[in-house]
Amino acid sequence: MRLKSDQTPFRGLPPAVDASGSYHPVSLWQETVPVTPGSPLESSIECDVAVVGGGFTGLSVAYHLKKYAPGIEVVLIERDVIGHGASGRNGGFAMPLLGWDLLYAAQKLGEQQAGAAYRLMYDAVDHVKRTVAEHAIDCDLEATGYLLLNTCARREKRARREYEVAHRLGFDHQWLDKAGVGEHIRADTFRSGVLDPRPCILNPAKLARGMKGVVERLGVRVYEQTPLDELIDGLPVRLRTPHGAVNARQVVLALNGYGGSIGFMQARVMPVHTYIVATEPLTNDQLASTGWHVKRTSLETARNFIHYFRLTADNRILFGGEDAQLYYGDQYKDQDQIIFTALQGRFREYFPTLRDVRFTHQWGGVLGVTLDMFPTFGAGGDHGSVYHAAGYSGHGVALSNYAGAILAPQILKSAGVRDIPDGPQLPFFYNRKPVWLASGPVRYVGLQAYRQALRLQDKWDRA
Ligand SMILES: Cc1cc2nc3c(=O)[nH]c(=O)nc-3n(C[C@H](O)[C@H](O)[C@H](O)COP(=O)(O)OP(=O)(O)OC[C@H]3O[C@@H](n4cnc5c(N)ncnc54)[C@H](O)[C@@H]3O)c2cc1C
Numbered sequence: 001m002r003l004k005s006d007q008t009p010f011r012g013l014p015p016a017v018d019a020s021g022s023y024h025p026v027s028l029w030q031e032t033v034p035v036t037p038g039s040p041l042e043s044s045i046e047c048d049v050a051v052v053g054g055g056f057t058g059l060s061v062a063y064h065l066k067k068y069a070p071g072i073e074v075v076l077i078e079r080d081v082i083g084h085g086a087s088g089r090n091g092g093f094a095m096p097l098l099g100w101d102l103l104y105a106a107q108k109l110g111e112q113q114a115g116a117a118y119r120l121m122y123d124a125v126d127h128v129k130r131t132v133a134e135h136a137i138d139c140d141l142e143a144t145g146y147l148l149l150n151t152c153a154r155r156e157k158r159a160r161r162e163y164e165v166a167h168r169l170g171f172d173h174q175w176l177d178k179a180g181v182g183e184h185i186r187a188d189t190f191r192s193g194v195l196d197p198r199p200c201i202l203n204p205a206k207l208a209r210g211m212k213g214v215v216e217r218l219g220v221r222v223y224e225q226t227p228l229d230e231l232i233d234g235l236p237v238r239l240r241t242p243h244g245a246v247n248a249r250q251v252v253l254a255l256n257g258y259g260g261s262i263g264f265m266q267a268r269v270m271p272v273h274t275y276i277v278a279t280e281p282l283t284n285d286q287l288a289s290t291g292w293h294v295k296r297t298s299l300e301t302a303r304n305f306i307h308y309f310r311l312t313a314d315n316r317i318l319f320g321g322e323d324a325q326l327y328y329g330d331q332y333k334d335q336d337q338i339i340f341t342a343l344q345g346r347f348r349e350y351f352p353t354l355r356d357v358r359f360t361h362q363w364g365g366v367l368g369v370t371l372d373m374f375p376t377f378g379a380g381g382d383h384g385s386v387y388h389a390a391g392y393s394g395h396g397v398a399l400s401n402y403a404g405a406i407l408a409p410q411i412l413k414s415a416g417v418r419d420i421p422d423g424p425q426l427p428f429f430y431n432r433k434p435v436w437l438a439s440g441p442v443r444y445v446g447l448q449a450y451r452q453a454l455r456l457q458d459k460w461d462r463a
Contacts, residue, residue, distance in 0.1 A: 010258060010332040010366075016080035017225050023081055026334055027089040028278045028318070028361040029205035037081050038224035041244035047073040047221070049411060050239055050248035052228045054078030055087035056204075056400035057389050058254030059211040061411075063131075064404030066218035069417050074220045075246055077239065079227040079258075083208030086257060089334075089365035090397055091276060091308050091320050093298055094128045095146055095199040096121035097395040099373045102171075103162040108372065109428060115169040120424055122171075124402035125198055131401070132202070137210030139202045140313040144298045146199040149181065149190040152461040155302040156192055163194050172197060185299060186291035187350050201298050201310050204397065231262075233381045250411055251381075253388045254403075256396065257366035267434035268376045269368035269391045270447065273327065275339045276320035277347070278312070278361040282354070287315055289353035303461065304454035307346060317354075319347050323455070324394075326447050329440075334364040369393045377406060378431035379414070387411060406430075 017023050023035045049065055051058045054076055062076050078084070098114075098121050099105040105114035132141050150156040166173040174195040176184075181193045216222055223241075230240040231251070239246040253259055260271035287293045298310040300321075307321040322343045327333060340362045348355045370376055370391035377389045387410070389403040402424070409423035410430075 010330055012330065013332045015225065016084050025088075025205075026084075026365070027205065027276070027363045028312070028316075029092070029203050030083065030088045031361075032203060033083075033205050033209045035081055035209070038222055040225040041077060041223040041241050041246070044245045044247070045075065045221075046236070046247045047075040048248065048415065049074050049250045049252065050237070050246045051076040051252045051254055052239065053085070053254035053256070053258065054082040054208075054212070054222065054224070055085045055254065055256065056208060056211070056397065057256060057403045058252070059087075059208065059215055060401050060404035061252050061254060061389070061407050062215045062220045062404070063211065063218065064408035065411065066215065066220055068408055068420050069412050070219070072412070072415075072417070075248065076215070076220055076222045077226040077228060077241060077246065078222070078224050081224045082212040082222065083205050086365045086367045086396070087208045087400070088205035089276070089363060090204050091310065091318060092202045092204045092397065093146065093199060093300075093308060093310065094125050094202060094398040094401070095395060096125055096196070096398065098375075098399075099393075101162055102166055103158060104373070106165050108374075111165060111169065113428060114165075117426075117428065118169070118171065120426060121398060122198060123424060124398035125200065127402045127405065128202070128207075128398055129200060132207065132210075135210065135214050137207060137214070139204075139206035139210055141200055141202040142296065142313075143200045144296050144310070145195055145197040147176070147181070147184055147193045147195045147297045147299050149185075149193045149299055149301050151189055151191065151301055151303070153191075154461055159192070159194055159302055166194075182291065184292070184295050184297040186289075189350055190301075195297070199298065199398075202397075203313065207401075231386070233383070233386060235383055235385075237381070237385060250385045250387065250415060252407065252411070253386065253390075256368040256390045256392065256400070259388070259390055260368060265388060265390065268388070269370055270326060270443075271366045272369045272394075273325045273333055273336070273364050273366050274320065274394065275322070275336055275343065275364035276318060276362070277340055277343045277359050278318045279316050279354070280358045280360050281314045281316050282357065286354060286357065287311075290351060303458045305458055307350075309350075316360075317347070317351075317357075319343055322346055324451070326444065326451065328444050332366065334366075335362070336364060339364075367392070367394055367396065375399060375429050376432060376434075377403070377426060377429050379410065384414070
């Protein structure tokens, strides 16, 4: 296997660090953390495991490798700076969602398997909370719970069926009628909702930068401004970068949405762009007009293209979703004015008392989606030494932070390291066969048709 430089993802994308060495943040979150970009790799080095990509997945893999086997040499290379990708731009919801929802997972996997998968997802949420506490990472984590809101009869019926499955599986979800929803958020549009008390919210850029410090203290060598240009599979695997190379016994591709255009990742994940807008900080009166100030619950609407909204530590409202884009070819767009305008319009529909609030930030990012919306983990390459974890399909904050707990034991055991704990088991998502995703115009046209069908259903639901 040889992944050449012209196959690396988004090759036309300018670097986030300019010629004078300054980093250019994209999201509100990235603006909250001062970044001095780390040095690029400028020589040829060797290591046991090389991790490509410095988001939550890469950091989690590096963290767990050093935690289980402090003696091994781990190198992490990142194209821009740690947390510049989706991990520094997302909504910051750490939640257990897998596939479209629990009902979908139960239909695809059977109720018991879906229950096991969701328990693993809750472990992932708890892992985030535990790691943040253990390493005292200042990332504004708030245990707000998460409320799924029903805006139409069809969705309400589905949510009721899902709630019953959750109840049978022993999850402590609560059904809220309109009055119950009103105790969390005052908005006429919502008929009912399902409250899950366990999820939390956080500032994802602060978490990513905090984890950078943690892995460096454990001895991981982190090279920022170091894009992978070429991967030459072999023993060892050789990673070529603009000014140096890494020879590694094992490699982990932690690229998620950025990996869609390279080699065997192409058949597994699609790069999908999604977008967020954020308001100025609300005054106490503005916040009180929404009724949100009491419980600060994080919210999501039940739709194909969800809306998700939450408060930030300084009481802005962050509002994302509405649409998602798969652009043709290798296009990368973290600004889409049509979607920003649609999001702002929708915000004013939900919160008429806040119609004059100013939007100060808007941004987007790319995430990895699989055809069945379930994640993909595994090992590939000519010698089984090129690992990946990706395809969290828009719900990766919790699971990408837990990816290392799943992958590190597999990597270390296959390298012959002894006395490694088994790690969480994810049998249905590990080494599953790639779903053929086609490429070029066929893939684009097929997926656009699918996207339009999902959008039509959302429109129909509003009638
Ligand atoms: C706008 C938005 C909102 C979201 N909201 C939520 C949410 O609220 N809750 C939730 O659970 N999930 C959410 N997600 C998804 C979540 O952010 C991702 O699932 C998660 O961050 C994936 O982490 P990752 O490390 O796998 O990928 P990324 O964070 O994307 O990391 C990949 C890294 O690889 C680097 N890279 C790219 N090319 C190369 C190369 N050639 N060489 C070296 N490095 C390279 C990139 O710069 C990047 O840092 C959202 C995503 C977006 C975009």
